[in-house]
Amino acid sequence: MLKSFLNHPYTFWAVLCLPAIPMVAGLTSGDPKAVHQLLHPTGEFAARFMIIAMMITPLMMLLKGWRGPRWLMKRRRYLGVAAFGYAALHTVLYLIDEGAGAFAGGELAQTYIWTGWLAFAIFVPLAVTSTDGWVRQLGPRWKTLQRFVYGAAVLTLVHWAALHDWGGIGAAMVHFVPLAALEGYRLWSNMQRRSLRLA
Numbered sequence: 001m002l003k004s005f006l007n008h009p010y011t012f013w014a015v016l017c018l019p020a021i022p023m024v025a026g027l028t029s030g031d032p033k034a035v036h037q038l039l040h041p042t043g044e045f046a047a048r049f050m051i052i053a054m055m056i057t058p059l060m061m062l063l064k065g066w067r068g069p070r071w072l073m074k075r076r077r078y079l080g081v082a083a084f085g086y087a088a089l090h091t092v093l094y095l096i097d098e099g100a101g102a103f104a105g106g107e108l109a110q111t112y113i114w115t116g117w118l119a120f121a122i123f124v125p126l127a128v129t130s131t132d133g134w135v136r137q138l139g140p141r142w143k144t145l146q147r148f149v150y151g152a153a154v155l156t157l158v159h160w161a162a163l164h165d166w167g168g169i170g171a172a173m174v175h176f177v178p179l180a181a182l183e184g185y186r187l188w189s190n191m192q193r194r195s196l197r198l199a
Contacts (some may be wrong), residue, residue, distance in 0.1 A: 035093050
């Protein structure tokens with residue numbers, strides 16, 4: 001019964017929603033700075049869930065005998081939708097915090113702003129097409145569409161790193177270097193298999 005509970009989709013969704021609990025509490029606290037203070041946590045969790053989702057496939061290749069990555073693979077779309085949810089909340093809070101100034105020319109020209117908007121624009125169709133119906137309807141094109149997440153990841157990295165005159169580069173690298181290493185391993189492994197087939 002415990003195994004069934006842990007494997008239930010609602011249980012996993014509850015885990016993904018846990019970071020939002022203190023965020024909602026902060027928004028309802030009446031603190032006038034709450035919106036601004038939640039910009040970083042919402043953005044960070046959007047990036048974290050995206051990174052975890054992207055790490056699953058190379059982890060399956062690297063840790064073939066471990067069931068953990070396979071368990072996560074079955075829930076990868078949940079992680080992607082959660083990443084979009086926190087990114088959407090991040091965007092809404094930014095618009096509330098900045099008001100009309102969010103669309104000022106000087107603001108939009110900032111690297112950390114336009115990269116954030118582009119990353120979010122990529123997230124939207126990925127989230128919309130995450131349902132089983134869309135997967136069936138798009139067929140092989142669904143995987144092609146999902147590969148745009150790599151562009152979103154690069155934009156997110158630059159968005160995070162460029163914050164405060166590139167003062168966010170340390171935190172960004174801590175999160176993205178493991179992903180880059182795993183993707184490097186994935187590329188190397190695929191090249192090795194291709195070489196063996198051609199030999």
